[in-house]
Amino acid sequence: MYPYEKFRVNTKNWFKWISLSDLSLLNTMEELLSSEKLVPMSVITDAKETDLRHFKFKNFHGFILNCSLRVRKKNDIWVVDKVKEDNLVAKHASLEWKVNIPLRVLGRGLRRLSYVKTVDVSETADYLILSWFNDIKELARLQLTSKNLKQFNNSIVEKWRENFEARKCYVILGRRYDISAPGTSFIAFYSKYPVVGVDFWSLNGIRGDDAKILALWLNSTLNILQTLVLRTETRGAWMKIHNYMLEELLVPRFDKLSKSDRNELLDVFEQVKSVEFPSILEQLRSSHPLRRRIDEVWLRILGYSGRVDRLLDGLYRSLAGEILLLKKMMSEKS
Numbered sequence: 001m002y003p004y005e006k007f008r009v010n011t012k013n014w015f016k017w018i019s020l021s022d023l024s025l026l027n028t029m030e031e032l033l034s035s036e037k038l039v040p041m042s043v044i045t046d047a048k049e050t051d052l053r054h055f056k057f058k059n060f061h062g063f064i065l066n067c068s069l070r071v072r073k074k075n076d077i078w079v080v081d082k083v084k085e086d087n088l089v090a091k092h093a094s095l096e097w098k099v100n101i102p103l104r105v106l107g108r109g110l111r112r113l114s115y116v117k118t119v120d121v122s123e124t125a126d127y128l129i130l131s132w133f134n135d136i137k138e139l140a141r142l143q144l145t146s147k148n149l150k151q152f153n154n155s156i157v158e159k160w161r162e163n164f165e166a167r168k169c170y171v172i173l174g175r176r177y178d179i180s181a182p183g184t185s186f187i188a189f190y191s192k193y194p195v196v197g198v199d200f201w202s203l204n205g206i207r208g209d210d211a212k213i214l215a216l217w218l219n220s221t222l223n224i225l226q227t228l229v230l231r232t233e234t235r236g237a238w239m240k241i242h243n244y245m246l247e248e249l250l251v252p253r254f255d256k257l258s259k260s261d262r263n264e265l266l267d268v269f270e271q272v273k274s275v276e277f278p279s280i281l282e283q284l285r286s287s288h289p290l291r292r293r294i295d296e297v298w299l300r301i302l303g304y305s306g307r308v309d310r311l312l313d314g315l316y317r318s319l320a321g322e323i324l325l326l327k328k329m330m331s332e333k334s
Helices: 002-007 025-032 136-140 145-153 154-167 208-216 221-229 241-248 259-272 279-286 291-303 310-329
Strands: 038-041 048-050 077-082 087-092 097-101 106-110 125-131 167-176 174-178 188-199 200-204 232-235 238-240 250-252
Touching: 002 136, 038 238, 077 259, 097 136, 106 154, 125 154, 125 167, 154 188, 167 208, 188 200, 188 208, 208 221, 208 250, 208 259, 208 291, 221 310, 259 291, 279 310, 291 310
Parallel strands: 106 188
Antiparallel strands: 038 250, 048 200, 077 087, 087 097, 106 125, 167 188, 167 200, 174 238, 232 238
16 A cells, blocks of 8 residues: 555556555665665766667678677677787687687677676677778678678777767666566676667766776665566566656765775775676575675665675575566466
8 A cells, every 4th residue: 555645646656556565665675775874876887778789791791709798689790709919700600610800999888788797898798890991791790691791891999989989888778678587687888898789778977986886886785676676578578768767866976085985996896796696586595705796885885874794694584585586477377
């Protein structure tokens, strides 16, 4: 039961009132996120949607995957074999074909959110073709008809570069993902080099230490809770963050963080940035020590005065249960 007044003052999204089976989590979220140190995401960034269509021609896209685990679609056929001097050697995912690509024509990005196990992707992001080079049609010809291959030209790749330049940033937030999937370890990533991501929000204007702090927040359990509440559900544990949600999702207000707050957050980021995490579901079920470390520092900074261990134990248990329920709903046949 909810007072009618709550519906009257929250007309944008009534789904949140039925978004969880344990509705007490709504009250927990409101309590934990009541700090003046938080503001809507739209206040700090002009986020831009990034999708595969921005880097694709017919069946050929410009991503060279950095890890074979990330090969998930039939048009993902090129994987990094090795990087040497000024060249990257791309290898066909299932054949012995290789193509040399000059590093100068490549940018960095993530083809997808899944099977990216570290929050810092500076060295582990995929590669993205941004300029024409001599052997580019050797990459494209396996996925294009003869007619389309003749149409594929420098102007198309130049458009990829324009799309990259308009969207490149240092922290990206997943736009559509399965929160229950074994390959979902994080929902946002930081890079010290400019990156983009397919089915991500590019959070423009955030860089340096602010980008690290924001990535740490977006992957905290507090943010996962508010994301579950505010999400657009697409199918069970599959969810989407629409642009209107960026006006509701709360994030740190950087100018309200003290020097000691920032130093502590950056210290935690350094501790976790290169560690390979299991799935989010497994992190919650096992009360992963580094997840606890992230959450503890945010609770302190936001002024939580209760018993932190008791709160986190209950929160992890409840959220794991919610995600498992969504997963079960998704697997059931009508």
